[in-house]
Amino acid sequence: MVHTALLYRSPEEHLTGVGGFVRAALAADEPVLVAVPGPRLGPLRDVLGSGGAGAGFVDMARLGRNPGRILAALREFAERHEGRPVRIVAEPVWPGRTPAEVREATRHEALLNTAFAGREATVLCPYEVTALSPAVLADARRTHPTLIEGGRVRPSPGYTDPSVVGGDCDTPLPEPGPGAVGLAYAGGDLARVREFAGAWAGAASLGAGRRGDLLLAIGEATANSLAHGGGRGTLRLWRAAGGGGVVAEIRDGGRLADPLAGRRRPALSSTDGGRGLWMIHELCDLVEVRSTPRGVTLRLHMADV
Structure with a gap:
């Protein structure tokens, strides 16, 4: 090579x-x-x-x-x-x-x-x-x-x-500005996460197509937290600076053991975390990844259009 x-x-x-x-x-x-x-x-x-x-x-x-x-x-x-x-x-x-x-x-x-x-x-x-x-x-x-x-x-x-x-x-990510909302979640909370994120995205006037993409990406990320990230995590949501779309942050206590996870199209039969991460990358306009000894953070950026 x-x-x-x-x-x-x-x-x-x-x-x-x-x-x-x-x-x-x-x-x-x-x-x-x-x-x-x-x-x-x-x-x-x-x-x-x-x-x-x-x-x-x-x-x-x-x-x-x-x-x-x-x-x-x-x-x-x-x-x-x-x-x-x-x-x-x-x-x-x-x-x-x-x-x-x-x-x-x-x-x-x-x-x-x-x-x-x-x-x-x-x-x-x-x-x-x-x-x-x-x-x-x-x-x-x-x-x-x-x-x-x-x-x-x-x-x-x-x-x-x-x-x-x-x-x-893996540099520290800047804190969001005023207006960020958050939800802690654990096993059994995925429906509550979807309801919380869906209500927020609707209030943020995100279009139906983009709202669906965002909810699917958040669902994959929070499910990964429960399966691979210690069984719990935190979701935060806010409008991007300057009105340029929305940001969802998922933080948990897991480790990204394979840095290439999500960067190869998985087989249809795949059930590991790489499939969810691949979907997240395909759905979002930018995915910021931070993997440190304290855990994994994903910031998912979604434009309005």
Whole structure:
């Protein structure tokens, strides 16, 4: 497995680096997936022309709105081509990402090294040097064993063990502002949790579709607390700052033993905690995960639309 950060300084450098990567994959008859933010897709298709017809293209701004969804999609692509080398372009961080999204994207980048270990896969992750902060670029150097910068390929001197990076992502979450409501729950309380959350979501004027998604995600998270998190937990709900949707926080005394849980589409017969976490990632616009010796916290962000 080769995991490389492409540190580019201009749209032309992005096109050259990603376009050359895709052409090399197609010339070698290797399946290739390109997942970059939507505005980058048109220029890439134009520069590749008919020669890029064999590549798959995905808008990362949609796929990776919640960074916790990305790894499952990349793994599914690789598994569809089991036994063949695959190449993937994945740009999980772009200008305008919130700090919370960037932190979870950094966690994803670290976990990718673990999830793809031993596979014949080459993953190229572009980072826009002139528009991203020094801290974001430092994390790119920590999560990628190899760098391409100024056309030069070299090992990253800052590369760090994925478990260390994951631990560094478990920073304390800020407390919600005024207006947060809470409910402690234990065994037998799931109906009460749903009633409490449903009433709050209705009062918060969340649309019917989004309300259903939120209640399903909360149900999966609180059920996981009872099954794997010590049999009890706490639910808190509040409006996001600036009116940008709602946030549900589920906190319990469990441990996230497998950091890759929820980042692979489970089999239909699966009954373990990974299935619930996968559903949560698919339903929510952002999932913040914190796993510490004190327990596990999930913050589920849901936009109004």
